[in-house]
Amino acid sequence: MLIVKICIGSSCYLKGAQDLVEMFQNAVRENNIEGKVELSGSFCTGRCNRNGVTVQVNDTTYTGITKENFNDFFKDYILRYAIQ
């Protein structure tokens, strides 16, 4: 099970966290990996980035996730591990 925490702190919120939450939900549904990925929100993890949103996947923190790089991020860091 991958635990994915999307930061909804104020800095990430301003950089589109709300849209990203929807994109994560849709991508999980479309790829039929609902049982393998648990989505949740998190408060500021102190890793605010000038661009994009901070996302934790299990114990690893990624910064700078945007609508533009979402598809690559999802494919490389979520889908790849979820379908193993």
Ligand code: FES
């Ligand atoms: S608000 Fe998201 S890491 Fe700080």
